[in-house]
Amino acid sequence: MKRYGSLIGIRPEKLEEYKALHAAVWPDVLKMIRDCNIRNYSIYFKDNFLFSYFEYMGTDYEGDMAKMAADPTTQKWWEVCKPCQDPIETRKEGEWWASMEEVFHCD
Secondary structure, X not given: OEEEEEEEEEOHHHHHHHHHHHHOOOHHHHHHHHHOOEEEEXXXXXXXXXXXXXXXXXOOHHHHHHHHXXXXXXXXXXXXXXXXXXXXXXXXOOOOOEEOOOOOOOO
């Protein structure tokens, strides 16, 4: 299992819409998340930033992420969510959500 954290901005005028979307995530999107070996997935909000955390249980992260990105329902979900988000300038090329480095963990 590998833990992942990432960060993105949220457009203040879109915060309530984003919260409403995530209060009722489409069932096929949730299924795809599970099918791609993601568990314990959470998104937190603070000061116009969203922080996501999840645990990856698979053996082919790039393959699973490609599978998710190719899914038509997931693509539609992202089209609905993206206008709410404001990617941070320091993200790596090709990233939407900026990857974060884990510096501490305690079980």
